Amino acid sequence: MxxxxxxxxxxxxxxxxxxxxxxxxxxxxxxxxxxxxxxxxxxxxxxxxxxxxxxxxxxxxxxxxxxxxxxxxxxxxxxxxxxxxxxxxxxxxxxxxxxxxxxxxxxxxxxxxxxxxxxxxxxxxxxxxxxxxxxxxxxxxxxxxxxxxxxxxxxxxxxxxxxxxxxxxxxxxxxxxxxxxxxxxxxxxxxxxxxxxxxxxxxxxxxxxxxxxxxxxxxxxxxxxxxxxxxxxxxxxxxxxxxxxxxxxxxxxxxxxxxYWTNQFYLGLGPGAAGHYPAPPGREVAGQRVLSERRTNPHLNGWLAGQPGESDLITPEEYATDALFMGLRLTRGVDLRDLSRRSGLDVAARYAGVIEMQTRRGALEFDGRALRATEAGQWVLNDVIRAFLEA
Missing domain, CATH: 3.20.20.70 (Aldolase class I)
Incomplete structure (x- = not known):
């Protein structure tokens, strides 16, 4: 069904x-x-x-x-x-x-x-x-x-x-x-x-x-x-x-x-595969809690030898920007209240300046809950995401 x-x-x-x-x-x-x-x-x-x-x-x-x-x-x-x-x-x-x-x-x-x-x-x-x-x-x-x-x-x-x-x-x-x-x-x-x-x-x-x-x-x-x-x-x-x-x-x-686009967890198997995993409870980096871990396997020869791949521990702010990076590709956009609940950040407040600037520019629209890319914003989405990362 x-x-x-x-x-x-x-x-x-x-x-x-x-x-x-x-x-x-x-x-x-x-x-x-x-x-x-x-x-x-x-x-x-x-x-x-x-x-x-x-x-x-x-x-x-x-x-x-x-x-x-x-x-x-x-x-x-x-x-x-x-x-x-x-x-x-x-x-x-x-x-x-x-x-x-x-x-x-x-x-x-x-x-x-x-x-x-x-x-x-x-x-x-x-x-x-x-x-x-x-x-x-x-x-x-x-x-x-x-x-x-x-x-x-x-x-x-x-x-x-x-x-x-x-x-x-x-x-x-x-x-x-x-x-x-x-x-x-x-x-x-x-x-x-x-x-x-x-x-x-x-x-x-x-x-x-x-x-x-x-x-x-x-x-x-x-x-x-x-x-x-x-x-x-x-x-x-x-x-x-x-x-x-x-x-x-x-x-x-x-x-x-x-x-992927809603920033959920997924396993990555095989050479070169990427995965997004839950972090162990209580894990911290530089005093910040870790919400998840992203891992990318090495290419075939390294993977066959059991070599470890690349690993990134994801803090709340990184989790939020990842979710925005992927979620703004969706026409329904990102529910910022839901993202705030998942990340532990007040996302709308944290990025208020970027949201206001990109809304005035005509690249985003925000109804107080859902943040979406406009048709014009879809064409320049990489620039929009860069603004969030730089903030």
Whole structure:
């Protein structure tokens, strides 16, 4: 049963509650590396997946001994999780189920269209996945070729149809602001396939990627056109924008991603995975209590060797700014009374100057309880967040 949007606020986790209800599991292996990708990904080599699965089981057992877990959502991301062979995928699911159980509300698998077949879709469904996030990116073959994708438009359509035939809830990813891209056709074509959710991201050139080394650039006018035109089209087609880059039919929002945007706790398993964990009771840093801990695992070789990752202990003020950073991406914004209760700070008073300045600027609106980014503010949200951090 889909959770009504009006009940989403009730899912927010209080920092004083030790249960962790969400799990992100990173599968770093890909058939090929896209030239715009800056995630921790690699093509598989002999013995790597076997070593990965062995270490993954050990890590899951370690975390299960440390935290109380009551899973509501599971998300396998990457990389290309759907690139795993059938027995490997079954083992990943067994590792999660053995350590933590399975998500009671939603279990998502990231899918590359080139890895889908009716048989594989059926296996994924039988293993317990009920939602698929499909990396369509475009339904225009020249655009896909420019992006370095290994699938074509036909195989993307077939992948979505095969997943829908197995009763998956399907989300489709689109990349916008690509020169020459027929954006209207991409958006309309994806919706016509029957997806319930669309994630539309502007092409971003990250340093160190093949695109950056080749000198590929994205024009600001293409960014703005892609940003606004996507929102207009999806609105006309019955999709609600509930986050800057995410749109859904009624009840089709990503419950797992809402955990990130509402600053809830989540486990991070696998190389390069990030997690947000409850802090041990009574923990302090420089005389301030610690509400939570953010940890990021090392990349594959370090992770396989059991090396510790990066760790940040989160104080009340950091917790509040994290919640604002993520929550202002949501169209419903951030409930400052609720955030004050969770952080122990009077957030509206603490940031009154920033709120007043950004409201006058037209970037934010505040009704005394909910703080939201305006349409203009969504475009300059990084600047808005920087003002809170500098305060």
């Amino acid at each position: 889909n959770t009504p949007r009006t009940n989403l606020a009730a899912q927010v986790t209080d920092p004083a509650t030790s249960a962790v209800r969400h799990l992100y599991l990173h599968v770093p292996f890909c058939p090929s590396i896209c030239p715009y990708c800056d995630f921790h990904v690699l093509t598989r080599r002999a013995g790597q997946v076997e070593a990965y699965l062995k270490r993954l089981r050990e890590e899951a057992a370690e975390i299960a001994r440390t935290y109380r877990v009551d899973l509501q959502t599971v998300y396998l991301g990457g990389g290309t999780p759907s690139f795993l062979r059938e027995a490997e995928m079954a083992e990943v699911v067994d590792i999660v189920r053995s350590a933590f159980g399975w998500g009671a509300q939603e279990n998502t698998l990231e899918v590359n269209p080139g890895t889908v077949s009716p048989e594989r879709a059926r296996q994924w469904r039988e293993l317990g996945f009920d939602r698929a996030s499909v990396g369509v990116q475009s339904l225009h073959d020249p655009t896909l070729k420019f992006l370095g994708r290994q699938h074509d438009a036909r195989s993307a359509r077939e992948a979505v149809e095969q997943l829908l035939a197995q009763e998956f809830r399907v989300s489709g990813d689109l990349i916008t602001a690509v020169a020459g891209q027929p954006l209207d056709g991409d958006v309309r074509g994806l919706v016509e396939l029957g997806v319930e959710h669309v994630s539309a991201y502007t092409l971003t050139i990250e340093s160190g990627t093949p695109f950056a080394r080749r000198g590929v650039t994205v024009r600001e006018e293409d960014e703005r056109e892609g940003f606004s035109r996507t929102a207009q089209l999806l609105g006309e087609l019955g999709f609600e924008r509930y986050e800057i880059s995410n749109y859904a039919r009624s009840g089709g929002h990503s419950r797992h991603n809402l955990a």
